Amino acid sequence: MQANSGVGLGLTVGFASLAINYIRRRALTSTVTLTPPVLPKRPKMVPFGKVPGENRGEQPMEPIVYLEDPYYYVRDDSRTNEEILDHLRAENAYTKAALSHLEKPQDDLYKELLGHVQETDQMVPYPHGDYLYYTRTEEGKAYRIHCRKPRHDANGAEEILLDVNQLAEGQAHCDLDSVEPSPDHKFLAYSVDFTAYETYDIYIKDLTTSAVTKIIQGCDGSIVWGADASTLFYVTQDGAHRSHKVWKHTLGTPQASDMALFTEVDEMFSVGAYKTTSGRFFAIASMSKVTSEIRVLDLRDPAATLTVVAPRVQGVKYTLQHWDKHFLITTNRDGDVNFKLMSVPVDAVIGTASAAAAAAWTLVFPYDSNVKVAFVIPFKTFFVLGGRQHGLTQRWICGRNDDGWHKTQLAMPEPMYSLGVATNAEYDAMAYRFTYSSLTTPVQTVEYNVATKQTAVLKETPVPHYDRTLYDCERIEATATDGTAIPISIIYRKDHKTPTGVPQALHLYGYGSYEASIEPNFRTTILPLLDRGVIYAIAHIRGGGENGRTWYESAKYLTKMNTFTDFIACAEHLVASKMTTPAQMTCEGRSAGGLLMGAVLNRRPDLFTAAIAGVPFVDVMNTISDATIPLTTGEWAEWGNPNELQFFAYMLQYSPYENVKAQAYPNMLVTGGLFDPRVPYWEPTKWVYTETMPRRERGRSWAVSRWRACVT
Template identity: 35%
Template sequence: MNPIRNNPIIHAVLMMTLVACQPADNTQSANKSELETATMNNPKPPVAKKVPHKMSIHGDTRIDNYYWMRNDERKAPEVIQHLEAENSFTEATLAHTTYLQEKLFKEINGRIKKDDSTVPFKKNGYFYTQRYEGDKEYPIYLRQKDNLDAKEEILLDGNKMAEAHDYFAIGDYEVSPDNKILAYSTDTLSRRVYTIEFKSLNDDQSNVNDVLTQTNGQIIWANDNQHVFYIKKDPQTLLGYQVYRHQLGTPQSDDSLVYEETNSAFYTSLGKTKDDSIIYIYHDSTDSSGASILDANRPTDDFVLFAPLEDKHEYAFEKLNDTFYIRTNWQAKNFRIMKASGKAIHDKTQWQEVIPHNPDVYIRDIELFQNYLVINEKENGVNRINVINWDDNKQHNIQFEDPVFVAGFTNNTHTDTDTLRLYYSSMTTPASVYDYNMKKQEKTLLKQQEVLGEFHPNNYQSERIFVKARDGKQIPVSLVYRKDKFKQDGTNPLYQYGYGSYGATIDPYFSGSRLSLLDRGFVFAIAHIRGSQMLGRPWYEDGKMFNKKNTFNDFVDVTRELVAQKYGAKDRVFAAGGSAGGLLMGAVINQAPELYKAIAAHVPFVDVVTTMLDESIPLTTNEYDEWGNPNNEDSYQYMLSYSPYDQISRQDYPHILVTTGLHDSQVQYFEPMKWIAKLREYNTSSNTIVFKTDLEAGHGGASGRFKRNRDTALEYAFFADLAGIKE
């Protein structure tokens, strides 16, 4: 999860003016891009009014001239007009790329198979599938009883449901244990606040008219087919903190509050074990986690803690028969697997070790079967699926051909089988679903994402290299390029991507849209910087709190080394990141703006200190263990020293493209809005800074499988134009 912002009253109104940029330089060199020429000639950027707002803490005072841009209702005419003016400026400034944008948009969408479907999986007597049809934006959810030759039963048609909405998303859908009632959740504003509704799946049963509002979208059925559990969100912070039990046929006002999270450092979520015997509430903070459990056959009982919540202890569990298998970091920084009976789970000293801790191997996930334990792990950043036979304890790794890849578990709904279902992808291999026979050690490809057009995997090459950071640490980097377009001579444009927060790892995955860059000669690099868990838990801890600057330094050092090793041209380096990756972009251009021709920052979290000081804003107090608590002076000073908004200085900044959504509930629109205004004020170069707000969308951008590619096409055209590529 990533930061956001939200609250105070606006103290002043906006005044904006269109001002002319500096006159054109008649001596400009012939190799300037059209964007650079347009920037020098076109009088476009809106100038935001300054209204000084004083903020003092720890004897330090900051003045924020653009604090007034915050409007929690998102309706202030002055704010909306300014965002519209920014959109108009962006459109006018990038007008010369319209042809390329449209070409890229059609190209990217042209690779998508219009009539497509997911691999069916079986659960409780039915096969479930999602299907796309033609030019329709949203999936159709359907099921078939007993076998795939049976008649299709449409559960939900996202296209029909979305007709009356500018934005639409289905959050969750769950069928009751007796297969008679469907519960589903939808978001029509892009604030990640979902409404849960119910639908009868039997002709002889009356409609279920219950409606549950202000939820996080999750739905868990009790085994009596009459009760569901859901999480209600706080309307101010948008945090899901109350778990309710709802009985069908009763109003939401009668629902029973069964758990309320009073520690604002914890996130709350719901789950159910694979055997449907246990419902659990998962409690998750940055440095500790655990669960409370309930017998799914006794929904009116109380939840009880699986094991006590302890500072710095993280655990999660799976269940097989009467035994619980626990992934825990207790005396195991990179995690180990332990087990316990139902009577012993509450005391971790009674847990028994199954897989010992290995400081060189990070255990990511496990899957349980009657005859096998399967572990998803990483060693030195390389993904590995390890299968262990319960009977003889023999183990083997599933073999894959690519040098770097991502693999994991998907839709393993039964334990009494020798078949493991896997997803797999690499930077040159489209997303694939396999059934793997653990007994025979054989893989069967069920489906690989079909890439339409002239795509041939052998035309592309992926690599993994390590780059030495300034403090001596070795940073993994995943690379991909088109073989016939690449020469390691320092002439190719380079696109570098990164994230580096929350322990989230950007794995070396396949992207159909990315082919549009590779086919135009770009080298694409993922910098697996500290703050992720690419090299295990220590890698994350070395990029958070008072180690956060390692994240930014790593990214900059990777850029320098990729240029030194001639993977990219020093004057054609582009970088991108979103959300906390947008913070990364802001930090690196404050530190080393000369390295980058342009950057793209999407829904960027850039006003770190102001946001983290406001406890009314969603995702603030939950993340003190990620960034620090600025109410503490040492954290305040450290966070202030890298906060992109606070550290803007008078220097030459690269070309910048920033996007956001007006309804973003994670990183609120006014963070990038303020950032842009201040960057324009301080920037001493003639480079263009453009800002686009989707007035209908939130943190995830536009909804729909085709529409969302508009923003990708915009970014690619922005970069390609600056790289001198017009087609």
Template identity: 40%
Template structure:
């Protein structure tokens, strides 16, 4: 399911080994006589809209529901893990070698580019052999003495999972709030630290989003409180130092359970802003940060099919909105007249350009736009009105603004990467228009970008749409149909999967694989309409686009079905389940990470975390038309006696986004129903959740497993 996107390890890992892409291929010998687990069948009847369905594996929800079959569920998951270990035993040494190779590309002792805020330079750094990081600052100069604000390596000791987030220093630089999750369900406990003494205040606040916003009095903190069962962000509360969490005042309570809410502080420092937003509408409230005990004012009322967000400036509000502007436009209004009737246009709507974000400075606006599927950064001088675009110079890439907390600055921090360019941090002078590379991700072991090639292709979908594809491979790759190719996509929630660098991916490319990203509908790469044509009652366009991209790559001889692989996670795992139901023999192997594959049952159960937030994305199956449309593509509902490809499926027992029972049921039903004898392997991480391991190296073991699975199918053993 779910809107908090699963970030694929293929896209975010860190790169390079100079092996030849011509590897000796020897057919992998899978163990014989190892029986796969057979899940018990306990019929459960679902009847709705006159449609009756028998679900033999519904009982697997019991661990989540704390039902009588809880131990039976974990026993089954452990049996699947044991089966995977036996089947992959022949790759154990190779997996260990791959892990060492992947880890060996990462610079263990490293430091982020410092960000200047309110008199201090803030940065994080990592040390050899340590899984986590230290969050630090220096006063006034980078030559000043270092203050370690949070030693996460030490904090994480004794925890199988540990995530620290939301580091937020008070305006007087004396206190720091931060959130901690030790379960991997994104339920953070909020702590407050006295930086001068090192003391952690006694009033910890449980079940929050992890973020917070300080008022200007340095003692009032606003935060987002979650519903303990549904995990919905439900209330914004005000905490005053020295009081207990039970005394915290609710300043906003969201009654619409299809909306997400959050609270933040404006960049110019004078406003606390509450945002409530769903897929189709939004609403904002604001408060003078100098008067934290006051009442929040509504900016303008939510309206059907109107999205907006606000950015306070010193003398006005900026509004980014789709009101009469499908691809969004930028508007403004006075600080004291915020109703939509007072809004004036600043940047008009353009049919060919999506306006996605705005960053503000005292003298400049920086707009993040999308045109022809690519990010553009546009700088507008607020005094002269002159504007210009940054030039990136590659056919496919990703670029985005970084941390720019200094409102008075004329310097823009931005990040750039491509499928051949490691992650790079730049400082750009918006007056002189000169840029300075502050840091580029260092790839240990040697990496030469000129050894690799990237392309931007366009496949024609069955309804005539041009679907972009980003491809990368090592030079020497032959387009003769004999090479392996891994095709990745996500395709939901309007989240764009841009073409970034991955050092882990080099282990694929160096062994002869090409890697491709299909920028399919459901994302927002080509504008808002691209998203709307891949959601709700148009969802099947997402699956068709992916299949059509695969056929295009085969037709262009990048690969053949015998060497074609696919991967997606979360909502991208739904994509994987749908496409193998449609064309099972198009793929030799598929990796489905934390896949959202039981769409009907999950969307019918509002007790499952985040379900109600998703109705505007998938539809509400309690409505007849939505039910039958969702049922027509939901992977679990459409398993048939087909020769499915080899499958590797992963999940986490504590996943708060896509619950473990969805892939568990899917795997059991696939094994029961499919024809053929291709492998179906299923791994449950019994300690983690949606994002996998929290340490910066542990997740590489999962990457090594997935790569070993692909290499075994290709007969690559070294």
């Protein structure tokens, strides 16, 4: 499952740097003997299959199959069991003690990382109405400051809209999600979570009087203004933390009087709400992992009601934007796995039966199986198509004239790069903004002018003490067990690169799930590794989205094993090519990437000397079988449902918790988040306590006892 609880940046990077420094110089060895905490076993037989009164999916097994779980009791949904909390505190104390001899190097690394950050900085202002909006940061302050200036007055004074540093004062946690100025720019709506549960409250700030009012309590953080500043829309969650209900709020009225516009009752689906870039339509998207359904509301018509654009069909996904007299739709309809762009007249949707409207869709550009079509950003006179080709993000500038539809691909200056999203707040604009970076190029804000066909770099994020000429990057390929070529992006410091055939330290990162692409973008956090002669490598394994939807679908459900064997193939290739050796190679993955770590190390622990598993999703069988755990039912469309026979047998082969062996494992740092709503704390905790897990007080290399959990 996907997780969001962070791992301390200095700790994580410090671990990798220090581990590799030990490998190179063997200078950081603790002589302290420590006794790790002990957690008693209390076996429980966990049922898989059809359990009366429980949601176990559409085709649960009969009869029930049981697996014994010696640490099932570690799960405490309330997070109030003092026995468990005391144990977690003991684990943290043990980890701190085991790492105590590395406190100074960690502190030095933190300062080094901070030295690459220009703390006082400002983003490129974006035009919106009569203002230029931007955020800035100040040295010594942890959060951003949201500001604006008059658009047409070069000497106009700055107006601070929201200083998040002030918002966070006195709070143990502060997560700002949405920040949305009203259509008339007189109000600012923002959502913030002070609890760490990812449950947000919405506040309205009157930008004339500076008065702040909490208007919504308990939502998912999204905010969508209506046609004017009198109404806004928001989304609430059910008990499983699933976004499921969309509401309309009228400013000046109590939340209790809000109107529920739509409720998604299917637990496999969640909902999202947005306004088309034209500003005309409000849209509600119901989405599962494999199916979608969108409803639109014409904001220009006070009497309008929600209209289904196309009814949900299992396995068919689509997105929607409004452009001119058409809706532009990306979809995998008709089995076109990598998606295509289609169009339908607005009049064919509004006031028409949804089935008839779906029949009116027409193809905009021919389907290309080598191009993943991802999204559309419409402007008044053109639109931008975003997607992937050749394993990289791409952008096309598109439009329509008397000769029909046309598109032009934007050229990029480097062979390996990553494109991201910048704010394009004005539908009438003649320029499109996006972000650009590569492994060696810090993030740039770039603007493409459609009229002049010129591209300009508006700003490059300053990175102090960084000289890009010292570094180089390249893309190589490993061969998977089935012959598939698996890309690997690598970056290194040129003056520390060893001659060909002479191995050196290397840190390998992977994820490989949810069609998430690990982009070859700039990361200041890896500079301490590179500056110490370490190669940083990204394995673009299947299960991710780097090479399109087919890349993802070839490593999910009953082919998920490809994710793990791909990563092993990448590691083996790096060793075979003499770029590194197992004694010099470390690896890392977070959340579903932590599952990758567990599955890979159960199979090939000999390939690595150390590993980081951040908030790892390692208790696959127990978590995915239990629909009471937040967001679980939606995960059945990603992994399969272990309550069903075909998935039970397959998932049991790779679930890390059940497959730990009595063998030598590399040294590991395992972290967890006590209140992480996606990967609960008990997963990494149980994992480190399985019976055959190595229990020696000190590992083979520099750092902590093997398989310890640090839960925060």
